Amino acid sequence: MSLKLYCDLISQPSRTLYILLKTAKYNFEPKYVKLAKAEHYSEEFTTQVNRMQRVPVIDHNGFLLTESVAIVKYLAREKIIPESLYPVDSKQQARVDEFLEWHHIGLRLHCTTYFRVKYMDPLFGKKMEEDQLAGYERRMVQALDVFDKKWLGQGTEFVVGNKVTVADLFAATELEQPRMAGYDPKEHYPAIATWAKKVQAHFNPHYDEAHVILNKIVKKQQSANL
């Protein structure tokens, strides 16, 4: 029995899966795919691992699976991650799914795009007009408003009810992403800051371990802007 995780800890769903598997104390082999070196575009990765040229991917005894949310559900069915993080009860599971399905276009698209246009693209010499950049920031802030008020602001401690689930981990790793582009949601939304701290504590030391590279980039960016 073997489980490989193709990942790059700069990618938020890669971090989610890495943290989950570490938390589950499951014996897996991380296979690092350096996105900055375009290793996900290599002939080998494209033909042997993922024709979509993305991470994360798992290889579970030869069964290759892409798409982080699909992977989490599979790992839950295979009892590799604990039931508490992805409930078996039909209605509770539906509530977690409701968030996971919403988050693709509701949250992830906007945080990722902001990170890409403000941090990644300039590294490759692509610069965007200030007003266009402001448009991307505005859309991300709108998404964060919805997350802050319509998910967190519902009187529960976590995204779904009063217990940590994978929904919190997907959201938390996502909200780390714009920090590399100089925007920290925790500094703008007190409820997000309180919640994020609890999620981080729940998944530590693995949460911090998965964010070492990201936090280094954040620090480097901050000193460059001083």
Add this chain to the structure above:
Amino acid sequence: MSLKLYCDLISQPSRTLYILLKTAKYNFEPKYVKLAKAEHYSEEFTTQVNRMQRVPVIDHNGFLLTESVAIVKYLAREKIIPESLYPVDSKQQARVDEFLEWHHIGLRLHCTTYFRVKYMDPLFGKKMEEDQLAGYERRMVQALDVFDKKWLGQGTEFVVGNKVTVADLFAATELEQPRMAGYDPKEHYPAIATWAKKVQAHFNPHYDEAHVILNKIVKKQQSANL
């Protein structure tokens, strides 16, 4: 026991759920929410049905659930839709999930946005510059290329293997959407045309029934452009 489906058949995930429930011969009550009349923004809908102001939503004996993909998974667990359309086998289910999770940003975002900027926005007096519109069309075509080659072009008859699943229905209803804006993917991609015909046949007469309004709009648009 009661199941209500809040929907508008102009919305592609609404059509997906409507067709699925009809195919399952499940006794449900459609509750039409007219998006064109902004009924989803009403106080009543927002506070009583969906704070996100969107359709589709189900009300299953008082359990309100949003997000079409989460709804389909719930309906499958509750044995309301047939197992053949959403397999119970862990690996087969993972393959269907893989597509469903990909399709949010991979396909849906682009088809929906094209439909919105080219068809919906002008109805409300909002017109876009030609070159901006061309950008949206280009991104939709890129998404269709991926669907055509990397999902359909893998040697199987349907999106996942050789049997129809909910993955096909989500994709098919999605690809109907840009037709209202004058772009029919079937006219540009022969493999999509062949596949779409099989999906339509599998879900008929309910597929056509759910597309009556959409097909009327397509015809009206075509005559206006003659």
